[in-house]
Amino acid sequence: MDSPVAPVWSEAAGPPDTQADVVVVGSGCAGLSAAIEAARAGLDVMVLERAGLAGGASAMSGGCVYLGGGTPLQEACGFEDTPDDMFAFVMAATGPGADEAKIDLYCRQSVEHFHWLTGCGVPFKASLYTGTFPEPLTDDGLMFTGGENGFPFNEMARPAPRGHVPIAHNKRPMGHTSGVVLMAHLAAAAEAAGARTITETAVQRLVRERDGAVTGVIVRQGGAQRHIRARRGVVLAGGGFIYNEEMLAHHAPHLLGKAKLGTDGDDGRCIRMAQAMGAETLHMEAAEAAFGLPELYLEGLLVNSLGQRFINEDTYFGRIGQAVMFRQGGRAFAIIDDAIHEGLSDIGKFYPAGWVGADAAELAQELGMTPGVLEETVAAYNRHAARGEDPLFHKAARWLRPLEPPLGAIELADRAFVSFTLGGLHTDVDARVVDVDGRPIPGLHAAGRTTSGLPGWGYCSGMSLGDGTFFGRRAGRALAGGPQE
Amino acid sequence: MDSPVAPVWSEAAGPPDTQADVVVVGSGCAGLSAAIEAARAGLDVMVLERAGLAGGASAMSGGCVYLGGGTPLQEACGFEDTPDDMFAFVMAATGPGADEAKIDLYCRQSVEHFHWLTGCGVPFKASLYTGTFPEPLTDDGLMFTGGENGFPFNEMARPAPRGHVPIAHNKRPMGHTSGVVLMAHLAAAAEAAGARTITETAVQRLVRERDGAVTGVIVRQGGAQRHIRARRGVVLAGGGFIYNEEMLAHHAPHLLGKAKLGTDGDDGRCIRMAQAMGAETLHMEAAEAAFGLPELYLEGLLVNSLGQRFINEDTYFGRIGQAVMFRQGGRAFAIIDDAIHEGLSDIGKFYPAGWVGADAAELAQELGMTPGVLEETVAAYNRHAARGEDPLFHKAARWLRPLEPPLGAIELADRAFVSFTLGGLHTDVDARVVDVDGRPIPGLHAAGRTTSGLPGWGYCSGMSLGDGTFFGRRAGRALAGGPQE
Numbered sequence: 001m002d003s004p005v006a007p008v009w010s011e012a013a014g015p016p017d018t019q020a021d022v023v024v025v026g027s028g029c030a031g032l033s034a035a036i037e038a039a040r041a042g043l044d045v046m047v048l049e050r051a052g053l054a055g056g057a058s059a060m061s062g063g064c065v066y067l068g069g070g071t072p073l074q075e076a077c078g079f080e081d082t083p084d085d086m087f088a089f090v091m092a093a094t095g096p097g098a099d100e101a102k103i104d105l106y107c108r109q110s111v112e113h114f115h116w117l118t119g120c121g122v123p124f125k126a127s128l129y130t131g132t133f134p135e136p137l138t139d140d141g142l143m144f145t146g147g148e149n150g151f152p153f154n155e156m157a158r159p160a161p162r163g164h165v166p167i168a169h170n171k172r173p174m175g176h177t178s179g180v181v182l183m184a185h186l187a188a189a190a191e192a193a194g195a196r197t198i199t200e201t202a203v204q205r206l207v208r209e210r211d212g213a214v215t216g217v218i219v220r221q222g223g224a225q226r227h228i229r230a231r232r233g234v235v236l237a238g239g240g241f242i243y244n245e246e247m248l249a250h251h252a253p254h255l256l257g258k259a260k261l262g263t264d265g266d267d268g269r270c271i272r273m274a275q276a277m278g279a280e281t282l283h284m285e286a287a288e289a290a291f292g293l294p295e296l297y298l299e300g301l302l303v304n305s306l307g308q309r310f311i312n313e314d315t316y317f318g319r320i321g322q323a324v325m326f327r328q329g330g331r332a333f334a335i336i337d338d339a340i341h342e343g344l345s346d347i348g349k350f351y352p353a354g355w356v357g358a359d360a361a362e363l364a365q366e367l368g369m370t371p372g373v374l375e376e377t378v379a380a381y382n383r384h385a386a387r388g389e390d391p392l393f394h395k396a397a398r399w400l401r402p403l404e405p406p407l408g409a410i411e412l413a414d415r416a417f418v419s420f421t422l423g424g425l426h427t428d429v430d431a432r433v434v435d436v437d438g439r440p441i442p443g444l445h446a447a448g449r450t451t452s453g454l455p456g457w458g459y460c461s462g463m464s465l466g467d468g469t470f471f472g473r474r475a476g477r478a479l480a481g482g483p484q485e
Numbered sequence: 486m487d488s489p490v491a492p493v494w495s496e497a498a499g500p501p502d503t504q505a506d507v508v509v510v511g512s513g514c515a516g517l518s519a520a521i522e523a524a525r526a527g528l529d530v531m532v533l534e535r536a537g538l539a540g541g542a543s544a545m546s547g548g549c550v551y552l553g554g555g556t557p558l559q560e561a562c563g564f565e566d567t568p569d570d571m572f573a574f575v576m577a578a579t580g581p582g583a584d585e586a587k588i589d590l591y592c593r594q595s596v597e598h599f600h601w602l603t604g605c606g607v608p609f610k611a612s613l614y615t616g617t618f619p620e621p622l623t624d625d626g627l628m629f630t631g632g633e634n635g636f637p638f639n640e641m642a643r644p645a646p647r648g649h650v651p652i653a654h655n656k657r658p659m660g661h662t663s664g665v666v667l668m669a670h671l672a673a674a675a676e677a678a679g680a681r682t683i684t685e686t687a688v689q690r691l692v693r694e695r696d697g698a699v700t701g702v703i704v705r706q707g708g709a710q711r712h713i714r715a716r717r718g719v720v721l722a723g724g725g726f727i728y729n730e731e732m733l734a735h736h737a738p739h740l741l742g743k744a745k746l747g748t749d750g751d752d753g754r755c756i757r758m759a760q761a762m763g764a765e766t767l768h769m770e771a772a773e774a775a776f777g778l779p780e781l782y783l784e785g786l787l788v789n790s791l792g793q794r795f796i797n798e799d800t801y802f803g804r805i806g807q808a809v810m811f812r813q814g815g816r817a818f819a820i821i822d823d824a825i826h827e828g829l830s831d832i833g834k835f836y837p838a839g840w841v842g843a844d845a846a847e848l849a850q851e852l853g854m855t856p857g858v859l860e861e862t863v864a865a866y867n868r869h870a871a872r873g874e875d876p877l878f879h880k881a882a883r884w885l886r887p888l889e890p891p892l893g894a895i896e897l898a899d900r901a902f903v904s905f906t907l908g909g910l911h912t913d914v915d916a917r918v919v920d921v922d923g924r925p926i927p928g929l930h931a932a933g934r935t936t937s938g939l940p941g942w943g944y945c946s947g948m949s950l951g952d953g954t955f956f957g958r959r960a961g962r963a964l965a966g967g968p969q970e
Contacts, residue, residue, distance in 0.1 A: 004922045006763065096738035250767055250911070253581035253941070272921045278491065278761040282735055285770050306877060308793050327812040370876040376861050391855040392791060426735070436757045437489045456738070 028056030030448030037476030063178025066462030097456030146460025147316035241268025289321030307374030353408025501714035513541030515933030522961030548663025551947030582941030631945025632801035636879035726753025774806030792859030838893025
């Protein structure tokens with residue numbers, strides 16, 4: 001492991017080289033949102049970014065923000081949504097271990113949060129994306145991103161699309177420019193509010209007083225070590241730990257060797273710095289595991305390595321990825337026919353069928369499966385699909401059609417799952433980091449993937465930018481000392 | 486939550502009311518093994534037990550100790566075993582996230598550890614238990630307890646029984662007296678070595694110096710608070726956290742509402758006291774989940790709520806429980822016929838079939854399953870079983886027989902899974918508690934279910950008494966300062 005993360009006593013840290021009211025660690029969506037609110041409240045805010053450019057993993061992301069409860073975008077696209085429907089869905093989709101207090105607050109204040117984002121200049125177009133890509137290839141601003149309109153969630157709460165995607169021009173297939181748009185506006189808002197962002201500054205340790213309060217950070221800057229004092233407090237917003245192999249081996253071994261979504265700043269250091277002070281961590285094993293091409297299996301079948309179905313193919317692709325990674329031994333196959341293959345996009349066609357068979361029996365043999373299982377899976381699926389039904393998993397009728405031999409199988413290989421970590425620091429609804437007794441550590445806040453945030457074990461696209469910006473804001477407001485609802 | 490667990494500075498703790506070289510927290514197998522080794526090395530050892538009687542969850546257990554690599558008991562029963570075979574099996578059975586260094590040491594020194602236990606007076610009879618109960622109803626001393634002789638492990642390493650069960654007389658069905666026998670001998674050995682065990686003493690906080698070293702504990706004793714100084718160090722051996730509902734909700738929500746195996750001392754306090762000092766924790770979600778009656782499904786079929794098989798019925802029952810709890814949504818059914826029911830023990834007959842059907846189709850209907858799946862599962866199983874084969878899951882031929890209608894289904898209900906937690910403090914091979922930087926916290930050791938120990942996510946019966954006694958011993962020896970191999 002790298003240099004120690006244990007906190008430094010303030011008397012050992014020496015006099016500060018510089019100071020601010022609020023020191024924010026990380027310039028992703030959580031850090032900048034905290035900076036905007038604290039700076040708007042009149043505080044002197046310093047944002048420290050390890051990399052040479054601000055933006056972090058947020059700028060690399062698809063830019064989607066999970067919002068609902070009746071946002072103007074939802075209404076303009078003709079969808080009714082309420083905080084209660086949103087709450088019911090999010091609780092069901094992120095359990096077990098979902099954080100009810102955070103989810104409740106998030107759903108009730110989601111419309112206000114949408115207005116805050118647009119107030120920062122983030123642009124959204126009021127049109128629904130109806131394609132099957134995980135992110136719109138168009139400038140459409142609204143989409144389903146959590147399986148709300150699929151089984152079993154469509155029976156639990158009125159479905160509404162809640163993925164709010166900023167307008168980005170020059171989109172390419174799989175382009176990620178909406179994340180850049182989001183972050184450019186947040187960065188401009190932070191600057192306009194007076195927050196200073198300082199790049200190439202790696203935060204290494206927290207500085208604390210004898211009474212336990214955090215009052216600063218030790219950083220490396222241009223080869224030198226500096227002590228930066230935080231008069232009001234520190235906000236840890238330095239991302240998760242997908243780029244820390246030792247932490248993965250310890251806490252989330254399923255993720256070893258998987259493709260990573262994040263930056264090398266996602267090294268878990270913010271989590272560990274707080275842990276070293278006795279901060280509580282939650283759900284360190286949990287992860288998003290997204291195989292991003294639903295078109296490969298939406299109209300086909302998903303089977304495990306035995307040839308059994310295990311999920312409806314039209315649910316959220318991250319839910320499918322979690323099922324494969326955590327519950328199906330890491331292997332699954334999309335079973336397709338020629339019609340499906342011909343309908344694939346150019347990107348979809350990039351994933352060839354690794355196995356083909358004149359019929360299901362031959363395909364099962366090619367796959368090395370026990371004879372009989374895949375054959376029966378396909379036969380049962382076809383029998384029901386011919387009637388527009390999927391009694392086993394309730395896939396929507398629009399995706400149901402009997403498969404016609406010859407059949408092909410595409411492996412949803414381990415390496416194809418893009419992962420990031422969901423576990424992190426336990427924070428309260430004001431983004432205060434709490435210790436194992438549940439008591440806030442004075443002067444220490446956190447937001448974004450440094451925390452366990454909205455998801456427990458589950459996920460929906462847009463939740464990280466959603467809870468990062470929302471609880472980042474709450475951290476900034478809490479440090480400003482204003483009343484919070 | 487109860488009173489704070491944060492450590493106390495030694496100057497705030499005041500002068501000690503009493504002291505010892507080594508203070509052991511908890512009198513289960515890990516604590517007493519640490520006490521024996523430290524006391525035999527000449528140290529003054531004080532064992533603090535919260536309850537009125539020593540023994541903890543170890544005394545309530547089945548007494549089985551997981552040992553191998555060629556113990557005298559294995560040899561006397563005609564089994565060859567080597568440390569390498571044991572290592573290969575344990576690594577496969579406890580992953581992902583298995584602790585390779587601990588497992589390696591444990592396997593290489595397992596024969597020596599057997600001799601140490603018998604040297605403490607623990608009696609083992611050299612006979613193999615061949616029944617299907619999870620613990621012998623006889624005085625047989627050796628049994629398979631981890632699925633070593635079932636698929637897929639029988640293809641990975643030469644199978645050997647490694648569950649070593651102390652002789653206990655007056656056994657009743659499901660009686661747990663071997664645990665009492667084990668603990669009575671360890672308690673006698675601890676006393677003979679000069680260790681003092683003090684009951685009704687609840688350890689509440691650790692005492693630490695400014696340099697981070699642990700030098701004592703604060704306890705409640707008879708309504709009064711006392712400071713006990715530990716000149717050499719403290720061993721945390723106070724069990725897991727299955728009896729702490731808030732910790733379960735935070736870390737292991739799957740276990741909420743499940744039957745618990747442990748004592749109310751398993752409240753996680755030892756884990757939290759160390760966490761509050763910056764100790765690392767591992768695998769806090771992991772759990773043993775044992776449905777203790779293999780006879781209900783060994784000769785039948787296990788299916789999930791869809792009617793699909795998901796595991797070989799002759800593997801370790803804890804592996805089945807983990808599969809149901811963590812990967813099959815918490816529900817599974819044993820499908821049996823009249824012949825199986827008639828062959829059940831009186832205990833097995835206590836679990837009636839909740840659903841019956843003239844054939845698989847009718848049974849599926851009774852169970853509310855999608856028509857077709859269970860029927861095909863039973864038909865395929867019967868077809869292969871008639872030939873003595875199970876190509877899907879490789880159940881051993883001795884348990885294979887076509888099921889004859891009428892059929893019944895027994896739910897392996899959530900409440901029937903007896904659970905305890907496997908997550909806990911990260912320790913090194915000398916049972917030293919390490920911080921998030923991987924550095925030992927001076928003066929702080931831990932063993933048993935307070936630590937993450939041998940299991941990562943997996944388990945075999947006997948592993949907790951195994952690693953509790955083994956790494957408890959290493960804690961005691963490390964505190965005595967002698968060289969350790």
